[in-house]
């Protein structure tokens with residue numbers, strides 16, 4: 001199986017910047033550079049495609065429950081809208097920053113192109129700690145952020161969705177605030193909203209389901225049967241917990257999962273459905289779960305398993321961790337979990353990496369279905385959604401695999417080649433640089 005590839009010179013288009021490992025945008029650029037070189041990308045297109053099209057930074061004053069006014073910083077980065085309205089989630093986190101949001105926005109552009117949905121890429125972020133805020137404070141923050149972005153968002157312009165620490169309720173507040181300003185109900189302005197407000201069947205599970213679909217496709221390529229497959233999952237939120245449960249339902253043995261409180265390991269297999277119930281009843285955390293051994297985050301990433309699903313956040317797999325990874329296949333549920341220097345090591349060691357811009361694209365694919373349903377005012381069954389999702393994820397997996405064979409590159413670089421090729425072809429057709 002030719003999964004070992006050349007290491008590319010990353011300096012054809014720009015002077016390599018000093019390595020800044022706290023900057024996920026640089027990690028995105030390092031892969032983009034390789035794809036640009038393979039595609040012999042027009043330098044003008046290169047220049048245009050690596051920059052975000054628009055960056056919005058806003059101050060969000062919120063009256064806290066104490067009566068004190070606190071001002072939060074919020075971002076919305078539109079990386080590109082050449083293929084259609086920009087699309088991407090909003091992240092609430094104390095450490096979210098502009099470089100991270102710029103990287104996440106660019107990944108959305110490439111992801112939408114890989115799965116062939118007619119969207120560009122965007123991402124939003126608000127620097128806040130939702131675990132320390134009341135529902136009322138979160139609602140006021142969300143409504144004011146939306147009001148400040150009223151000229152940015154729109155069903156034909158830029159369509160937010162959930163990401164880390166945001167959920168259906170937050171999407172509902174965005175819909176309501178936007179609609180109040182628009183003087184009409186605009187349910188297509190946001191996806192990942194409750195079904196009662198025009199949300200889609202299957203959106204909550206979509207990213208985890210997509211992770212499952214590409215995991216099964218990779219197992220098939222490698223002739224590994226689910227019943228003989230062990231899985232470890234980092235992150236037990238929307239993506240991680242659902243991917244773990246669905247892989248278990250397919251016959252895999254999930255031996256380890258984790259959240260910020262650490263890892264939980266059981267060589268004979270964890271009961272994921274029961275763990276999800278435990279988390280619900282335990283204030284949203286795995287802390288105190290007793291039917292497993294406690295392990296560290298690093299032990300989880302390097303534990304004995306066949307498939308590793310990083311589904312927490314960026315930059316989790318560095319060179320040291322990569323050296324010690326025992327999994328045969330990594331399926332990136334999170335955005336940007338693997339650092340560029342780790343790519344080369346994993347590649348050398350024959351570990352197959354299904355890259356984020358393919359592996360976690362199930363979420364945006366069902367968001368696309370949701371937007372289509374809202375605009376038609378006609379809603380599909382869960383079976384319809386799941387069948388179409390499986391078909392689009394499988395098609396994307398096969399196309400990325402074929403591109404990797406054609407160019408002799410890893411699946412990650414193949415996905416970038418496909419995406420950058422598609423967006424630059426749209427630029428050429430539109431005549432932007434003609």
Ligand SMILES: NC(=O)C1=CN([C@@H]2O[C@H](COP(=O)(O)OP(=O)(O)OC[C@H]3O[C@@H](n4cnc5c(N)ncnc54)[C@H](OP(=O)(O)O)[C@@H]3O)[C@@H](O)[C@H]2O)C=CC1
Nearest residue numbers: 163164165207235236237238239259260312334335360363
């Ligand atoms: N939601 C979606 O549809 C999509 C999400 N993604 C990406 O998937 C990733 C996860 O998102 P999502 O599941 O929505 O987010 P959630 O907020 O639902 O869950 C995040 C999970 O990661 C855990 N976590 C955070 N930091 C660490 C850490 N250092 N070590 C171990 N676990 C950690 C959290 O633990 P705790 O709860 O204890 O804080 C939580 O279990 C992100 O990279 C996101 O961008 C990608 C595509 C779509």
Ligand SMILES: O=C(O)CCC(=O)C(=O)O
Nearest residue numbers: 088089161163363364367
């Ligand atoms: O569903 C969406 O529109 C975007 C989800 C997202 O933020 C992501 O894929 O990273």
